[in-house]
Amino acid sequence: MTQQLETQLALTINGDRVRLQNIPLTTTLLDFLRLTGRVGTKEGCGDGDCGACTVAIVGTSVDGKPNYQAVNSCLIPLGSVVGREVITVEGVANGKLHPVQEAMVKLGGSQCGYCTPGFIMSMFAAYYDGKLDDVAVEGNLCRCTGYLPIRRAAQAAAAETPCDHFSDRLTEADADLMPYRFTGEGQFYRPTQLQEVLELLRDHPDATLVAGATDLGLELQRREFPVMISLEAVADLKTLVQTDEFVKIGAAVPLSHIETQLHGVFPCMDEMIHWFAARQVRNRATLGGNIGTASPIGDLPPVLLALDAELKLVSLEGERVMSLSRFFKGYRQTDLQPGEVIQSVWIPKGMMPGATQRLTQSYKIGKRGTDDISIVAAAYVVDLDSDKRVVHARLGYGGVAATPIRASVVEEFLIGQPWNADTVQQAKPMLYNAFTPLTDLRGSADYRKMLVANLFEKFFVEFAAAAGVEL
C-alpha cells in the first residue's frame, strides 16, 4: 500500500483530474461535487433512496472489463473514489446532447427537472451496459412525469448501439483500484490483501470497515469516522467460485455481480436480489455488508438461512466456519469478534440425500413492491422424496424478530409429512404463532404474523403444479 500525501489524492471527474485537498475523505461525493460548483448533481434525500444524486463511476463488470456503474453519490465517501473516474451530468453532453439526453428532451422526460440529472446518469450507465430498461431507473424517483415519457425515452435510446468516446474510453480505462493509505486526519486505507486488513484492524481497533457504503453512507453526515478501511480492493474478498457442490461468494462481491454470475443457480436468491433496493445500491452493496449489519430486515439473510449458508470468518488468530443461523445473536448483533472479518459465504448446491425434487422460492412484501424495506421477507427450500414427502425444509424469515430467523419448529414438523394442502393447513397456525413481531410504521404485528403463514401457503400453491401435487 502506497502512502499518499494529501496533495496526491485525486480523482477524475468528467475527464479532469481533481485534487482532494483540505477536505475530509469521509465527505460524501455529492457534497464534494456541490461544494466545488458541480451543482448539476442534486440532493433529493441524502439517504440513497431517490436517485437524484446518481453519478456514474468506472468500475469492473462481471467479466472483469471496465464498465459504467450508476451509484448514489450521497452515500459514497470521497475515500472510496480516490483514483477513480466519475462522470456527472455535466460531462455527458459532448458538443451535442447524448442519446439518452436527446430522447428525454424530445419525449418529455423532464418536467421540474430536479430528478432528471439522476435519471440521465442511470440511463447513461445502462446505455453502455445494454440494459436500458425500467430496472435501470427503479432507483430514481420522479414526482412529476408518472414515468411514462422516461420509459419511452429509455426505450428510444436503448435502440441505439453505443459508439462514442465513452464506449472508447471503456476499452482503455483502468478500473483496477489503486491501493493507498492516507494517514492524515480522518485516516483512510484501501489495502489489497486480507492480511493487511487484519493488521490494520489490530492497529486501529476503532476502525470502520467499508465496502459499498450503502448502509454506512447514511451515517457519513451524522458521526465521525476516525479510521476507515475500504475492502473494495481486497482480492481475496472479491472472488466468486462455483463448483458442482457449492458456491463461494467473497464478502465484498457487489450484488450486481452475484445477480449476473449466479443467475439461475438459486431461484430464491434471484427473486430476492430482484427486489433488493435498486440498481445504484446493488452496484455497490455487498453480501458481507448485508450480513454484517445484521439488520432484521436485511433482504438476503432469509434466503441464505433457507439455503443453509455458512460463513468463513478470518482473523489474525486463524479462521473459523459457522452456519449463518448461529451468526446472528441479537438485534444488530453478531458473533463477529473484534479483529475478525467475514471472508466469504458458502452455499451448498445440492438437495438432501433421499430427495428427488427441490422446491424453492422467496417473497418480499413491502408497502411498495419496488425498492422498499420489507414488512416480511420469506425464503423457502423444501426437498421432497419420490413419494412427495418432505425430507428437508428450511423456512427463513426477515422482519419478524430481532434477527433474520428460521421457523425451526415448523421445519421439524414438516419432516416426513406429505407435501399437500392438509400439511400446509396444519403448518399455517404454527407459522402464525411462530414469532412475536413488532408493530411499526411498515405494518402491524398481526399483519406480519398473517404474512408468515400466508406466504408459506402461497409458496405451496404456486409450486403445486411443479411438485405434482393437488391443491
Add this chain to the structure above:
Amino acid sequence: MSLVGQRKSHESAEAHVSGKAVYTDDQRMPSGMLSIYPVLSPHARARILSIDTAPALDVDGVVTVLTAADVPGTNDTGVIRQDEPLFPTDEVSYWGQAIAWVVGETEDAARLGAAKVTAEYEPLEAVLTIKGAIAANSYHNDPQFIRRGEVDQAFAGSAHIIEGELEMNGQDHFYLETQASWVVPDMEGNYLVYSSTQHPSETQTIVARVLGVPTNRVVCTCLRMGGGFGGKESQANPMAAAAAVAAYKTGCPVRVKLERHHDMILTGKRHGFLGQYKVGFDSEGKILALDVALYAEGGWSLDLSPPVLMRAMLHVDNAYYIPNMLVRGLIVKTNRVSNTAYRGFGGPQGMLVIEDVVDRVARHLNLPPDLVRDRNFYHGEGDSNTTHYGQVLVDNRIARVWEEAKERASYAERDAAIAEFNQQNRYKKRGLAITPVKFGISFNKVQYNQAGALVHLYTDGSIQLNHGGTEMGQGLHTKMQQVATRALGVTLDRIRMMPTSTDKVPNTSATAASSGADLNGQAVKNACEILKSRLAPVAAKLLDFDAAEEMVFENNEVYCRTYPTARVSFDAVVQQAYGDRISLSATGFYRTPMIHWDPVTATGRPFYYFAYGAAVSEVEVDGFTGTFKLRQVDIVHDVGESLNPLVDQGQIEGGFVQGMGWLTMEELVWDDQGRLRTFAPSTYKIPTISEIPEQFHVHLIERASQDGTIFGSKAVGEPPFMLAMAVREAIRAAVAAFGNAPVVELAAPATPEATLRAIAAVQQATVSAEAALSSTPV
C-alpha cells in the same frame, strides 16, 4: 405555423438533462453567505419554559441563534389568519416545530450548533387525530354549509338508506427539491429573496411583515422549482422568513435548504379527511338524498384550510346529480403539521367520499358500480345539469369522456373476461373499474382570478417575457412562450423567459388551482397585443399602407393582409418604433369574467368552467398478501384545445400516478405521541417506474375547444390527479371478488395490509351470509 398546439418540449428540457438548469440553491454563492438550520420541538404540544441557545454559540462557525426576540416585525407567517408564529413563544403546537434557527458560517456548523440548543418544556395534552379533535370539540372555524332541495323529505321518500364513513390519509408532496430560500440584504434596508415558491407575492408580503418593512423593500424571485404540487404555496414562506430574520440580524446573505427529513417533518401536507354520510336512493340506484359531513384535518394553524374545505364541499358531488343535499364542513384543529394546498386542493377528498357512497349504493343493490355511476351523472338541462351550489354545467362533457373511455378500454369485453378469470382463480382476483372526474376551474376566491404580464422589446428585436406565474415543472413557461410567439408573430429564439419576480409583475396570485396558463396566458397575450397595436402603425408606415389594423405579424415579419408580398422585418419595425419614440414595453392584465360567489347562501358560479375526464383501471390482487399489480390504465381527458399536447399528456400521466400513490402506498404514520414516523423516502413510499402499468394509454378528447379561454385550452394541473380513483375502485372490485358481500370497505390508502384486511372482511361477511341463508327455514 404557430407554436400553439405543438408538442413542444419543456423550455428548460435541454438545461434539465445537462445539469445546467439553476435552482435556488444552485446559484453561485455570494461571499460571506451563512446557512440556517432548525431546532425542532420534541413534543406535539408543550409549554416552552426556557430555551438555552448559549451552548450553540460555542460551536465553531456558529454565528448566532434566532428566536422570537430577533424578529423585528410581526412574528407570524399565517396567510389567512395570523395564528402561525414563525418562532413559537409560549407553546409548541406540533412535533418537529422549529423553536429556533441556528445561523452558521456553513450548514454543518449550524447543524452542530442546533444539536446544542436546549429547551425546557412542560408537556400538555395534545389532539392527534380527527376523531380526537371532534371529541375534544377542537375546531379552527364555524361549520360551513351547502344546501340543495329538501333533504329530510327526500330521505322519507327513499326506498333505501345507508350510512357510512370514510377516513382518508393525507399525503406528502415529495417534490424532489426540498424547500429552499436565499435572502440577500443590501446596505440600504432592502432584501432580495430567492425562493422556491409558488407564490412570490405572498412570500414577499410575509417576509416584509416579519421584517416590519413596507412590501416595496422586498423583492421575491423564483427561478424555477424542483416540483411544487401546492407544497410551496404557503409553505415556502416560513423558510424565507427565517432566512430573512437571519439576514436582518447579521447583515449577511443567508441560505436555507431543508434536509429531506426536515422538509417532511416541518411542512404541511394534503389534508386527511373524515367523511360521514347518509344516503337515500331508489331501487335503480339513483341517489335521491345525501347528508354528508366533511371534516378536514387543518393541523395546528389555519393556513389555507378554509378554501381547501370549500373545494372539497364543492366537489363532493363529483359528476353526480344529487337533487337533495346537505353538505357540512368543518376544519379540525390538531397538534400536527398545518395541512396545506396539494394538487386538487380538497377536491380529491370530497370526490373520494362520493365515490365510496356510489359504490355502497351499487353493492347494496347488487348492481354494477359503473352502471350506478352512469345513472347518477349530471345530464340534460335545468336542475339535473346544475350543481348543488347552483352552477349550470354549460358544456357538460361527462357522458362524452365516459363513453369514449369505456370504448377505448374495451370495458365490456374485459369486464366479462375478468369475471371468467375470477371464477378460475381462487387465490388471486382481478378488478376493473371506471371513474369520472369533473373538476371546477378558477380560484374559489374570486379576487385571485387575475394575472399580469410584462413584455419588453429591445431594439435588436429580442424580447424579455415576464408573467406572474411560476415554473415548477408543469410547463407553464413553455406554454407562455408559445402564446407570446403566436401573439407577436415571432420565433421562439427571440424570447427570453425571465424568472418570476415581484419587481416585474406585482401583486400576483399563487401559481395554483391549475390556473397558471389560463390566467397568465391571457395576460401575456394582452401585453403582446398592446405592443402589436403600437407597432402596427409603424409597420404600416414602413410598408406604405394606411390600414394599421390590416397588419399581420408572423414569423418575424409584418405584412398587410391584403398584400402579403410586401413585407418588413419585425426587427426593422421595432427599430423604427424606437426611433419614433414609441414605448417598447407593455404590461398585460387579465381577470376571469363571469365568476361570482355568495358566501352567505353558498351559491354562485365559482368556476369559469369544468374540466372532465374518465379513467379505466385494471388490477390484480394477491389474496395471500393483499398486494396488487396495476395491469392496465386507459384515460380519456378533456384539456380543451391543447396548447401543448406533450406537456398536457405529461400532466395527466404524472397526476394520475401521484394520485395512485396517495390511494395505494403513500402512508403517513404518526405514533401516539404525535411524532411523524414516515419522514424519509425509506419509510414514505411514492411510486417508482415499476409501479406503473405496461399498458398505460392517455387520450385527449378532440375538437374540444373551450369558449373564452386562452386559445380554447383548458386547465390541466389538478384534474387528472383524481383519475386515480379508478385504481382504488379496481382494487375494491378485486377485493369484492373474494366473496359476495353487500359492503366492501377499503381504507385509503389501500396498502397491502389494508387490502388483506378488506379481503378478510369480505370473506367473513360472505361466510356469515351463507350461514344465515342455510339456517333460514325453507
